[in-house]
Amino acid sequence: MKNMVQVKDLCMNFYTLEGELKVLNNVNFNVKQGKILSLLGPSGSGKSTILNILTNLLKPTSGQIDINGKIGYMFQRDHLLEWRTILENITIGLEIQKKLNDESRKKIDRLLKSYGLWQFRNNYPNELSGGMRQRVALIRTLSVNPDILLLDEPFSALDYQTRLLVSDDIYKIIKNENKTTILVTHDISEAISMADSVAVLSKRPATIKNIYPIKLTLNNEEKTPLTSRKTPEFKDYFDILWKELDIYEEN
Incomplete structure (x- = not known):
């Protein structure tokens, strides 16, 4: 190992x-x-x-x-952008890196479905509990494949x-x-x-x-x-x- x-x-x-x-x-x-x-x-x-x-x-x-x-960093606060949906928050890193494509979208969809957030993908952060927001923050970090x-x-x-x-x-x-x-x-x-x-x-x-x-x-x-x-x-x-x-x- x-x-x-x-x-x-x-x-x-x-x-x-x-x-x-x-x-x-x-x-x-x-x-x-x-x-x-x-x-x-x-x-x-x-x-x-x-x-x-x-x-x-x-x-x-x-x-x-x-x-x-490659390193992914998850901070103390979730730092979700309140004016973006959950899905849009998760994709923001890939958008900035210009790496949002069909493959990365499929991976995000899998993560959302696997960890109980798929039905909330079009919700906004203020509609989620603190625990769910942390899951979103982690999936956002994982989306860039660290x-x-x-x-x-x-x-x-x-x-x-x-x-x-x-x-x-x-x-x-x-x-x-x-x-x-x-x-x-x-x-x-x-x-x-x-x-x-x-x-x-x-x-x-x-x-x-x-x-x-x-x-x-x-x-x-x-x-x-x-x-x-x-x-x-x-x-x-x-x-x-x-x-x-x-x-x-x-x-």
């Missing part, structure tokens, strides 16, 4: 009027094809900065990054019950489409239930403290975020990750 993302000795400094701010310090990790890696860390630890570097929105101070494929998905706290704007349901939906879509994924979160339960492995970041300047493979008593067909939370190992992982985060450790 090949590595789709490799990050080696990644460092990132920002320069402000007050001086140099070191955000990332020798961050190392890799993600294999079809796997989900969760980047778990306290607020302000540089999780989103890592995603922005992977997408070339930021240039790192130093380090090596190898990306084996090999790697970057998810930046995609459920943070949803209430708790909706988060649980939508995380199940998003997980199934990612696994069905066999997408390599990096999920940024500061929610321990979300990290355990969604990911194949969890990388724990320290406080700023952040480094990777440990990477934990998540092994639950479920086979691949049974595993979803909801079923993962019911396994006996879930609490053990939660306790380990809670201690690793050092949330209450003094600076």
Whole structure:
């Protein structure tokens, strides 16, 4: 199984009027094809900065990054355009790239039908629930056929019950489409239930403290975020990750 993302000795400094701010310090990790890696860390630890570097929105101070494929980025908010229909929102990336053709339209139709949105394709975003809007945002990201998905706290704007349901939906879509994924979160339960492995970041300047493979008593067909939370190992992982985060450790 090949590595789709490799990050080696990644460092990132920002320069402000007050001086140099070191955000990332020798961050190392890799993600294999079809796997989900969760980047778990306290607020302000540089999780989103890592995603922005992977997408070339930021240039790192130093380090090596190898990306084996095309990246799709799903943000915290769905950023759907209220004046465009669901279908028009999904096709906007392809329109901009001038790649909207019969083949891409067939793929979008398949995604809409597979994930319960076909009958809503001509509706507008304000007619959909928060969970459905997130599914639309993911299908929009998938429509440009990325090999790697970057998810930046995609459920943070949803209430708790909706988060649980939508995380199940998003997980199934990612696994069905066999997408390599990096999920940024500061929610321990979300990290355990969604990911194949969890990388724990320290406080700023952040480094990777440990990477934990998540092994639950479920086979691949049974595993979803909801079923993962019911396994006996879930609490053990939660306790380990809670201690690793050092949330209450003094600076």
